[in-house]
Amino acid sequence: MESSRRKVKLRVKKSIKWFKSWSRIETGRRNIFFQHGARIFLLLALAWLALVLTPGRRTIDPFFDVQAGSVADRDVIAPFDFPVHKSQTELERERREAADRVKPVLEFLPGVRDVAIQEESLFFDLLKKIRSDTLVKKSLVSWNRYLDLTRNQNKKFKIKPVVLQYLYSADSLLTLSDDEIIYLFDPVRSSLLRNRLKDYLVSRLREGIISDAALSRIENEEVLLRRDGEEKVVESSSLNSLSRVIEQSMSEVIDPEYQEVSKSLFVQELRRFIRANIIYNWTETERLRQVAAAAVKPVRDEMVLKDEKILSRGEKVTPEQMERLDNLSAELEKRELVTGEADQIRHGLGIFTVYLLLLLILGIYIYFYQREDYQRFSKLLIIAISFALVLLCSSLILGRPELPGYLIPVAVAAMLIAYLLDDQLAMVATFCLSLMIGVQANFSSYLVLLSLAGGIAAAISVRRIESRRAQYLPILYVAAAYVLVLFAVDFAYRGEDFNTVLRSAGWCTLNATLSTFIAIPLLPLFESVFKITSNFTLLELGDLNRPLLKRLSLEAPGTYHHSLIIGSLAEAAAAGIGANPIYARVASYYHDIGKMRKPEYFIENQSGKPNPHNKLSPKMSSLIIASHVKEGVDLARKARLPECIIDIIREHHGNQPISFFYSKEKEQNPDTTLREGDFCYPGPKPMSKEAAIIMLADAVESASRSLSEPTVSRIKSLIRGLIEAKLRDGQLDYADLTLRDLTRIGDEFFNILIGVHHHRIEYPSSGEKPQDAKGPNSRTKIVSGPDGKDETGGVVLTPREDVD
Structure with a gap:
C-alpha cells in the first residue's frame, strides 16, 4: 500500500516537473505548436474518417458459403450492373463449336501451271536436241526403215548403243520401253503427244487440282477457296484430285494409230509433270479457328442490373441463382472490393x-x-x-x-x-x-x-x-x-x-x-456551439422592434437615428467591397447602444437642453464620452448579442484621441503633464472590414451634419479627407482594406449622403482652431479635430457647445 502511494507521488512530481519545463518553452514555439499542430491533427483525422467511411475498403459480407439447393439466409441485391459469365465447360464447348464452323482454307497457286508447262517444254526440247545429233539421225533412218518393214511382224526393235548414251543423259527416259522411246523420237508422233499433253495440263491446272492427302482431310466438307484475290465457298467433292485427273486421262485418245504406246506415254508423262495447284492452308485455317474461338464472348447476353434482387431470404437457391452469385463474387474481386489483407x-x-x-x-x-x-x-x-x-x-x-x-x-x-x-x-x-x-x-x-x-x-x-x-x-x-x-x-x-x-x-x-x-x-x-453568427441570426437582430433597439429609440432617439443612417452607409459600402452587408448594417444599429446609459451627454440627444459637460472637468467629460464603448459591451453581453456584434461595439472607435477635451485640459492646466492615453478611446483598432467601414461611416455621417450647404464637391471632399485622416492615423492597419476598397467605400458613402437633404452644421476644414459661436442664434460651433472626426473621434468644441 505504501509503495503504491510512493509511485503515485513520484508520477505527480514527474508531471509537475514536465509541466514546469513545458511552461519555460518559448511562448512563440508553444503557440506555433498549438496553432498548427491541432490543425494538422484535424486534417489527418478527417482523412482517416473518410477512409473508414469509404464503402469499398470495408470487408463486404461474402456469400461464398451459399450452395445450390440450400436455403438463403439473406437477401442479395446487385450493387451494380454486371454480366453473367459462362461456365468453363460451356465456354470451351462454344469455342470448340465456333472453331469447327470455320471452313478449311484452300489456296490456289497460279504459278504451278507455268512450272508444269515449262518442265514439259524442257523435256520435249531435250528430245529435239537428241534427234538433231548426226549419229542419232542415221540411226533413226534405219529405225524407221526397219520399223516400216517389221511393223506388221510384231518384232521388237533393239536400240543401238550409239543412242544409248543420250538416253542416259536424260534419265527421265530410262523408265520408258524401247517402243515408247522410238515413239518419242518420231518428230511427228512426239509433236502430237506434246500438244495433247500440254492442252490437257493447261485445262486441268486451270480448273485446279488438289492432292489426295489434302482432299482426304476435308472430304465431304464445304471449303473456302481463295483464288485471284477472291474467296468462295465450294464443296470439297467438286474439286479434282491428282488421282482423279490421272484416272480421267486414261480415257483420252492420243494417237489412234498407236493407241497403247501413245496412251502409256501420255499417262507416264502426265504423272511426271502434273502436280497439285490447290493446297490446304493449315496455318491459316488454324488461325481463323483461333480467331473464331476467341470471338466467343465469355459472358452471356443477359445482364444483372443494379438493384435487381438475385436472391431472397428463405428461398431455395437454384443453379441459375448460384451462377449469378458466383458472377457477383468474381465481379467484386475484379473491382477489388474483396481483397486480401x-x-x-x-x-x-x-x-x-x-x-x-x-x-x-x-x-x-x-x-x-x-x-x-x-x-x-x-x-x-x-x-x-x-x-x-x-x-x-x-x-x-x-x-x-x-x-x-x-x-x-x-x-x-x-x-x-x-x-x-x-x-x-x-x-x-x-x-x-x-x-x-x-x-x-x-x-x-x-x-x-x-x-x-x-x-x-x-x-x-x-x-x-x-x-x-x-x-x-x-x-x-x-x-x-x-x-x-x-x-x-x-x-x-x-x-x-x-x-x-x-x-x-x-x-x-x-x-x-x-x-x-x-x-x-x-x-x-x-451557431450556438461554435459561437458563429449567421446571416439568419443577423437578420433577426436587425429587427428594429427588438427590445434593445426599441429602448434605444426611446431613451436616445438622436443616437437611434444616427445609427440607422450609419447602417445604410455601412451596408452599401460592405456590398461594394465584397464584405458582409447584413453584418455591417445590423452591427451599425448596435454600435452606440452604450450611449443609453448617459444619453444626455451626447449632442444628438440633447435637443436644446443645457450641455452637462459645461459643469464637468475635461478629463471627466473624456471619461464619460469614452465609457459608452464599455457600457455598450456590457449591455450587449446582458442582451446576449453575438460576439461579432460586441467586436464592432468595442472596435468602432479604435484608439482615437478625444482631442477636444485633451486640448481643453491642457488650456486649463498648462503646467500639468497630461497623459494622452487618458483622453483616448480604449480600442482596439478595427480588426475586420465591417468594423473599419462602420468607423468611417460614423465619422462621415457625423461630419456631414455640419455642412450648411452639402454640395457634391463638398461632400466628396469631406469623405475623402476623413478616410485619409483615418488611414494616416493608423486606425485601418488591421482591417485588411486596400486603397481600392477605400475608394469604393467613399463612392458608396457619397451615393447615400447625396440623397440626404437635411440641413447640417458646417465643419470647418481640418486643423482650424476652435472659435466661439457668434450671433444670437448660434449656440454651438463644432470644429473637427486633426482626424476629422466628430464628438466620438476627437471633436473640438467651444466652452458653450453641446458635446456628443
Whole structure:
C-alpha cells in the first residue's frame, strides 16, 4: 500500500516537473505548436474518417458459403450492373463449336501451271536436241526403215548403243520401253503427244487440282477457296484430285494409230509433270479457328442490373441463382472490393493519401486566402464536421444498392459553410468534397460532376438570402444545377430512356429539398456551439422592434437615428467591397447602444437642453464620452448579442484621441503633464472590414451634419479627407482594406449622403482652431479635430457647445 502511494507521488512530481519545463518553452514555439499542430491533427483525422467511411475498403459480407439447393439466409441485391459469365465447360464447348464452323482454307497457286508447262517444254526440247545429233539421225533412218518393214511382224526393235548414251543423259527416259522411246523420237508422233499433253495440263491446272492427302482431310466438307484475290465457298467433292485427273486421262485418245504406246506415254508423262495447284492452308485455317474461338464472348447476353434482387431470404437457391452469385463474387474481386489483407493495406494507404492531398489543398487555400478562418479553430471544426456529415451520408447511400448516388447531400456542407463562414470558401470546399465523394464511389467522375454542380449552386444561392422567406431558395438552385448536369451528361454519353432520366431528376430534386431542410435546422445548433453568427441570426437582430433597439429609440432617439443612417452607409459600402452587408448594417444599429446609459451627454440627444459637460472637468467629460464603448459591451453581453456584434461595439472607435477635451485640459492646466492615453478611446483598432467601414461611416455621417450647404464637391471632399485622416492615423492597419476598397467605400458613402437633404452644421476644414459661436442664434460651433472626426473621434468644441 505504501509503495503504491510512493509511485503515485513520484508520477505527480514527474508531471509537475514536465509541466514546469513545458511552461519555460518559448511562448512563440508553444503557440506555433498549438496553432498548427491541432490543425494538422484535424486534417489527418478527417482523412482517416473518410477512409473508414469509404464503402469499398470495408470487408463486404461474402456469400461464398451459399450452395445450390440450400436455403438463403439473406437477401442479395446487385450493387451494380454486371454480366453473367459462362461456365468453363460451356465456354470451351462454344469455342470448340465456333472453331469447327470455320471452313478449311484452300489456296490456289497460279504459278504451278507455268512450272508444269515449262518442265514439259524442257523435256520435249531435250528430245529435239537428241534427234538433231548426226549419229542419232542415221540411226533413226534405219529405225524407221526397219520399223516400216517389221511393223506388221510384231518384232521388237533393239536400240543401238550409239543412242544409248543420250538416253542416259536424260534419265527421265530410262523408265520408258524401247517402243515408247522410238515413239518419242518420231518428230511427228512426239509433236502430237506434246500438244495433247500440254492442252490437257493447261485445262486441268486451270480448273485446279488438289492432292489426295489434302482432299482426304476435308472430304465431304464445304471449303473456302481463295483464288485471284477472291474467296468462295465450294464443296470439297467438286474439286479434282491428282488421282482423279490421272484416272480421267486414261480415257483420252492420243494417237489412234498407236493407241497403247501413245496412251502409256501420255499417262507416264502426265504423272511426271502434273502436280497439285490447290493446297490446304493449315496455318491459316488454324488461325481463323483461333480467331473464331476467341470471338466467343465469355459472358452471356443477359445482364444483372443494379438493384435487381438475385436472391431472397428463405428461398431455395437454384443453379441459375448460384451462377449469378458466383458472377457477383468474381465481379467484386475484379473491382477489388474483396481483397486480401496485404492488398487492403496497400489500397487503403493509397486512398488515404488521396484524401489527405485533397484536404491539404483546402487547408492551403484557407491558410493563404482565409487567414481569419484558419486562426479560429472553431471555424475549421465547422468545415470538418460538415465534411464528416456528408461523407457519412455518402457512405450509407453508396453502401445500399437500392439508393441512388443522386441522394448524396453535398449541398448540406456547402450551405453550412456558406451560411456560417464564406461563400467563396464554400465553393472551394465543395470542390474538394466532391472529389472525395468520387473516390468513395470508386472514382466516379459522373458523381463528382453532379456533386460539384449541386454544391456550388448551394453556395451561390446563399448570397441571395436576405430574409427568412428566402431561406428555401437553395432548393431551386440546387435542383436546377443537378437536373442540368443530369440531362447534359445523359445526352452526351449515357443515352438512357426519357423515363429513367425523369426518375433520376426526381431523385435530384428530392436531394435538393432534403439538403435544404437538413441545413436550416443545423444552423442554430452550429451557431450556438461554435459561437458563429449567421446571416439568419443577423437578420433577426436587425429587427428594429427588438427590445434593445426599441429602448434605444426611446431613451436616445438622436443616437437611434444616427445609427440607422450609419447602417445604410455601412451596408452599401460592405456590398461594394465584397464584405458582409447584413453584418455591417445590423452591427451599425448596435454600435452606440452604450450611449443609453448617459444619453444626455451626447449632442444628438440633447435637443436644446443645457450641455452637462459645461459643469464637468475635461478629463471627466473624456471619461464619460469614452465609457459608452464599455457600457455598450456590457449591455450587449446582458442582451446576449453575438460576439461579432460586441467586436464592432468595442472596435468602432479604435484608439482615437478625444482631442477636444485633451486640448481643453491642457488650456486649463498648462503646467500639468497630461497623459494622452487618458483622453483616448480604449480600442482596439478595427480588426475586420465591417468594423473599419462602420468607423468611417460614423465619422462621415457625423461630419456631414455640419455642412450648411452639402454640395457634391463638398461632400466628396469631406469623405475623402476623413478616410485619409483615418488611414494616416493608423486606425485601418488591421482591417485588411486596400486603397481600392477605400475608394469604393467613399463612392458608396457619397451615393447615400447625396440623397440626404437635411440641413447640417458646417465643419470647418481640418486643423482650424476652435472659435466661439457668434450671433444670437448660434449656440454651438463644432470644429473637427486633426482626424476629422466628430464628438466620438476627437471633436473640438467651444466652452458653450453641446458635446456628443
